[in-house]
Amino acid sequence: MLRAIGLTKQYGAHTALDRLDLDIRAGDIYCLLGANGAGKTTTINLFLNFVEPSSGTVEINGIDVVRHPVATKQHVAYIPEQVTLYGPLSGLENLRFFAGLALGRELPRERLLELMTQVGLDHAAADKRVSAYSKGMRQKVWIAVALAKQAKALLLDEPTSGLDPQAASEFSGLLRSAADSGVAVLTTTHDLFHAQQTATRVGIMKRGRLVESLDGEAQIARTDLQSLYLQHMRA
Numbered sequence: 001m002l003r004a005i006g007l008t009k010q011y012g013a014h015t016a017l018d019r020l021d022l023d024i025r026a027g028d029i030y031c032l033l034g035a036n037g038a039g040k041t042t043t044i045n046l047f048l049n050f051v052e053p054s055s056g057t058v059e060i061n062g063i064d065v066v067r068h069p070v071a072t073k074q075h076v077a078y079i080p081e082q083v084t085l086y087g088p089l090s091g092l093e094n095l096r097f098f099a100g101l102a103l104g105r106e107l108p109r110e111r112l113l114e115l116m117t118q119v120g121l122d123h124a125a126a127d128k129r130v131s132a133y134s135k136g137m138r139q140k141v142w143i144a145v146a147l148a149k150q151a152k153a154l155l156l157d158e159p160t161s162g163l164d165p166q167a168a169s170e171f172s173g174l175l176r177s178a179a180d181s182g183v184a185v186l187t188t189t190h191d192l193f194h195a196q197q198t199a200t201r202v203g204i205m206k207r208g209r210l211v212e213s214l215d216g217e218a219q220i221a222r223t224d225l226q227s228l229y230l231q232h233m234r235a
């Protein structure tokens with residue numbers, strides 16, 4: 001679903017991403033780890049066509065992102081670190097607006113409420129102004145937009161930064177249910193605990209290169225992720 005082949009991004013003489021190969025399938029939750037500047041956000045930005053590759057290929061659902069940027073965007077939802085919503089509007093009104101933009105049609109209130117409930121926002125919360133929402137609640141609205149859009153792939157940049165442990169755990173649950181319904185998830189994170197709890201696959205990046213891959217929950221569960229991570233950072 002999310003595929004990178006020899007994906008490389010140069011900024012002048014600096015190689016931000018160096019021949020990345022990734023194949024993230026429906027149902028995967030792929031957590032990309034790495035120090036500041038390792039190339040994680042660059043990877044997400046390439047999938048979103050925010051930047052163009054210097055070489056290599058990037059595909060969503062088998063479609064080339066560079067050649068068909070509009071078609072590929074229909075299959076993907078993106079949740080940035082800082083979620084932008086309209087503060088004076090309620091969560092439900094925000095969902096109506098952003099889901100409407102994504103779908104090109106307005107969803108009825110019952111469907112919007114159903115989506116809000118699905119992401120753990122009850123009717124009272126749905127009708128509250130977003131300016132009173134916590135970061136976790138704001139992210140839930142974006143997950144609801146992704147569900148409304150029936151996105152096949154979900155891209156997230158450091159989604160748990162600034163979330164308290166309970167909100168982060170709820171967020172993990174939402175990612176897992178999205179993956180269980182066949183969504184391919186790619187998320188960057190510095191939160192090793194979140195990765196260990198949530199991922200079905202883990203990649204560790206260093207200076208633009210993927211230096212470690214863990215495949216499957218069993219392998220992740222028996223790995224001391226922190227030791228492995230620090231070992232790579234020290235090497």
Ligand SMILES: Nc1ncnc2c1ncn2[C@@H]1O[C@H](COP(=O)(O)OP(=O)(O)OP(=O)(O)O)[C@@H](O)[C@H]1O
Pocket residue numbers: 011014015016034035036037038039040041042043
């Ligand atoms: N627009 C740009 N122009 C020049 N260099 C850039 C640009 N964007 C990113 N870089 C460089 O590319 C490298 C990778 O950056 P990237 O943002 O992908 O790292 P990251 O792993 O997401 O880091 P962080 O954890 O801090 O978010 C860094 O050295 C960064 O300075």
